Amino acid sequence: MGDVVLGGVSAVECAWEGVAFARAAGIPVGLGVLFGLVVGAVLVLRRRRPTAVVLVGIAVAPAAMGFLLGVVGLYSLASSEVPRRITATLASMSLAATLVVMYLRTRGDVEADLTLVVVLSGFVAVALTVPPVLFGLYIGARRRLMESLQERADSLERELSMLADRAEERAEWARTEERTRIAREMHDVVAHRVSLMVVHAAALEAVAAKDPARAAKNAALVGDMGRQALTELREMLGVLRAAEKPVRPAVPVAAVGFAEGSDDGPSLDELEALVGQSRAAGMAVEMLVQGTGAGYPAEVEQTAYRVVQEALTNCHKHAPGARVTVRLAHRDGEVAMQVENGPCDGTSAEPGLPSGGNGLVGMRERVLGLGGVFVSGPTDAGGFKVSAVLPVR
Secondary structure, eight states: OHHHHHHHHHHHHHHHHHHHHHHHHTSOHHHHHHHHHHHHHGGGGTTTOHHHHHHHHHHTGGGTOOHHHHHHHHHHHHHSSSOHHHHHHHHHHHHHHHHHHHHHHHHHHOOOOHHHHHHHHHHHHHHHHHHHHHHHHHHHHHHHHHHHHHHHHHHHHHHHHHHHHHHHHHHHHHHHHHHHHHHHHHHHHHHHHHHHHHHHHHHHHHHTTTOHHHHHHHHHHHHHHHHHHHHHHHHHHHHHHHHHSTTSSOOOGGGTSSSTTOTTSOOGGGHHHHHHHHHHTTOEEEEEEESOOOOOOHHHHHHHHHHHHHHHHHHHHHOTTOEEEEEEEEETTEEEEEEEEOOOOSSSOOOOOOOOSOHHHHHHHHHHHTTOEEEEEEOTTSOEEEEEEEEOO
8 A cells, every 4th residue: 555655646746747858858748747657656566676666767867757766766676685786786877877867957057166066966866876775775684684583483483382292292101101100010019919818818718617727827818918908009199199299390100109210119138028928828939049139229129029029920810839930140230030830730720810911011111111121921841931131230
């Protein structure tokens, strides 16, 4: 809309100046006015064709018309994306044309010496050419700077949006990982205790009438197992409740309580007690230890303990009456453990313990999470073997 208004004002100006041009050139006034209207209306194209506007202004300079056309055209040219060498060339041409026209007009109208005429013509030419060019250069540079800043702001906004999306993805991944860890820890803690309780309860039912003393011993063992399971459950739930309080910045549950890396978890020193619980449940377990441990990181000891615990739980579930061998080897830079059971003796009944099929998966995840190696599978003798090697650094 602004360009149309400028074009209209320029057309009126050139039409008015066209009257004097027509009289001086000896042509009809109407033709001079029409010529002025056409020339002035060219200013409408100043944004799309600034070079053409300036060239038209230079061409009509001898006719003493197009003052607004020349000034606005030079400003539009300087502020556009036209190469600077073209802008400089056209500005120089406009300056020269204005200087010549002013010199010719002033020399005939002012009775003065030649020096004064040249100085006056040069001043007018510079005043009509240099300010619009400099102002146009400033406006163009400012516009390009604002566009660059806007582009950088948009780019930063996109990057922030991507970072927010990635943060949400990481948070979702952390929540999923935390749920997996909690479920795995609950499975390891509860499944072993409950499995032993079921085994002892079955033995209690079998000997209740025949051997009251043994039945009482089994009942006491069932009570101890239940109390231990409840204690460990309370500890885990207590850690979860403490982690939910907004007292300090959010910390993954695995780092504050019972998951990998916790100093409160079980250690390799408790393996003898773990094996003793299985022996008390009637399993024939042999434990072999090679080398001497030198105090491993908490997450290594806890993972090794959980692997042996879960493997013994699977023996209770799937290999009743089988002989079991637990091997623990302390090596240079690593600790290895293996739980192997022979074939079932065929006389012991299945305890009917439920199995979710997550035991081996959980063991593998624990071991691989520490950069270790995990292998499990049937043996040639008809049993099953679970092996794991953990780096201690």
